[in-house]
Amino acid sequence: MFEFKIAFNYLLFKKRRLSASLISLLSILVISLVVWVVLVFLSVTNGIEKNWLKKLTSLNAPIRIAPTDEYYSSYYYMIDSFSSKSDYLAKNISEKLNSKLSDPYDDQIDGELARSFPKPIIENGKLLDPIKKLDKILEGEKNSSNADISYQDYELSAAQLRLTLNRTKKDLFTEFKDERVNFLT
Structure with a gap:
């Protein structure tokens, strides 16, 4: 007031x-x-x-397929590290999509899995392959809708790169060459 x-x-x-x-x-x-x-x-x-x-x-913008922590701790992802058919290496999403076997583990050849190892998720008598299932869904969506849908896998990883830079410096007065080596990491 x-x-x-x-x-x-x-x-x-x-x-x-x-x-x-x-x-x-x-x-x-x-x-x-x-x-x-x-x-x-x-x-x-x-x-x-x-x-x-x-x-x-x-x-x-493409749809990014980014794995979660649950994916990284699943049987589907971790089994590649224990399988000889996968060269005992974990596969990324695109490698999983292109692989013929969803479950490369063979109990006759490969070592025994620990009891704490995650259990496989079985669907219709087969191992659930979430990557191929997602690819099938996205391909169906791409074919059925008029929109142009694009998608790609997306994973981040850390790496170390070391570059060696070799430079030669020539002194103009003495004609002496000095070679320097520098490292970038």
Whole structure:
């Protein structure tokens, strides 16, 4: 109430303070107009940005198939490390998709698995192959819908790279060659 009383004192027209009342009324109108324009501008740009992002990502961005921690701790992923048919190496998603065997483990050839090893998930009498199942779903979606869907596997790994830079520096006065070796890691 106190604020309204002060505002009305300045806004009420009096013969002696007519110019002050007009200036304050004009400044309030300008400030409210600027605030309104800023709000409209921000809401429009936010809407345009969301619309553009939606359109651009639906047109150009592939679906990323990223494995989870549950996948890495599953029988399906870990069995490759214990199988001779997989050269005792874990396979990434694209290698799993291209492999002929979902379960490369052979109990006659390979060593016995620990009791704490994850149990396989069996579906219809076969090992559940989540990668090939997902590929089948995405291929069906790609063929049935009009949208151009693209997808790719996505895994991050750490690696160390060491580069050797061999540079020869020739001194112009003595014709002496100095070879320097630098390493980048």
